[in-house]
Amino acid sequence: FFSPRSSAMDEAIKAMDGTTGYDAVIVCTSNIGQEKYWQGRLEATLGQAAKEGALILAVHEDWGKDGAGNGLGTLYAYTKARAKAKELGVDLDEKLQGGWAVAIFHTAGKGTRLAPLPGSENNNKPGVKLVSTMTIGREKTELTILEAVIRQTNSYAPYRKGRCSVFWGDQIFVPSAGTPSSGAHHADILACLGEMPTAEQWAERGLEKYGLIAVAESGEATQVEKVSHATAMSLLSSFGPIKKVGPSLGSFSISAALLLAMLEEFAVELEGKAAKLDSDPHFWMPLTLSAESYGSIMTGKGVAEADSTAHYARMSAFKTKFLEANPGPGLFGCIDAGSSSYWWDYGMLKLYRKNNMLVTQDSKEAAALRTFLRITDKKAGSTIAADVDEESVVLGSDVRKGTVRCSVCASVIAGELDVKDCLLVNVTAKKIKAQNCVLYNITDDSDEGLEFPDGAVRADVIVPGQDKLVVKSHIDTDGGKVWKQKLEGNAMSFEEVYFMNADVDISEAQRLAKQAAKGVSTQLR
16 A cells, blocks of 8 residues: 655655654553653653653553553543643643643553564563664663654654644654644544545555545545445445545544543543543544444444443534534544555564665665664674675674675674674674574673574563573564464563563663673673
């Protein structure tokens, strides 16, 4: 569905440099340890991810065991951030109503499909490293997925004054349609829109795999979830003539008025911290679809008719009351990211590898990604005595001898490195030999070094007070499908690693990992 074009997008990418952005950045994490980590980390990198002077408000979701869902989770994150801001002498409601641009970044979740990398970051999924560097004090450090997402989404901030934007913390997109202003609707959602396709085009583009946004001639929008062309046409029949349709990016923004009204509407659920509501099926769909269409979709999702009927009635009453009190803007619209947008997703191991390896390629999209990651020199910050080809990207590394072919190496220290089609991030060893591998957060002090089978994945886990844990996988393995299995060569399943990491001090684990790597690099001098 995505067929990138470059001109305006290249200019947009150049502006994603951390100099502009949101006035308040709310990061919703999984636990108190991650909250403390991101509060400190994002304050330390102001001007490189969040803009200089931004108010950083990291919080964690202490909800029931099934989670709040991204709908209630958004509202709850805001309430916790509002309380934290109050302790700092800032009235967040007042600032938002007065024109602040506020953003919430959802990072909670286990990251099962990215395993074993989140485990190597002590469950700090948004802290998984990318092939780029930034500076904290006098030290160079790797850019994380979350910081990249914040840097990219900053481009919407100037056009969303007095609104709260909500983004997911594992995908980066570069809009081909520019950054249109929000404000015509109390809520709007990002989507890659195109003309309404035929049944054949629908199937060809695989649109049945996406949550879809449909925009009527009036400019009002609605959402349907993962349906065939025939089903979509049936569900949308009461919506009016469809002007454009496209896959949703999920990210949305809401006016201060709608946010405060929803906080009031769901006050009981926010207090009880037990219910679970997602934004698409529980907010946008009942607010925009007919009762019949909504009931049909929810029945297909296994929801009892009585429950979906009751929820629809509740949201319908809310809609009527809200629009009477807040006339003018429409209720729900769409911000078109363009059907030619770049979309770099890092939420799955396969996509993490693919989109990091993209920087080696000779294409407009690869050049755009290098610009975004600030890779102006493919060998920046490196001391290289090995034979490295022109395609490879070797950043902040020290490689004494060997051959590097079509590979990406970030923060790699090696006496001898022989790799082809590999991705290495934060690896220190005396010798490394690999092909088609992903090697992440590894320190090895053995004289014989490391040799990996084709397609291997390895990520080490450091837990203070325990021996280093080596976790293995394969580039074709979906961690979500084998989450509870103990893969060959592993002492634990990915799930057991997740539980082991539950209360780890992330900063201390990182300190110990750096200390171990420094010890090996000293031996190589």
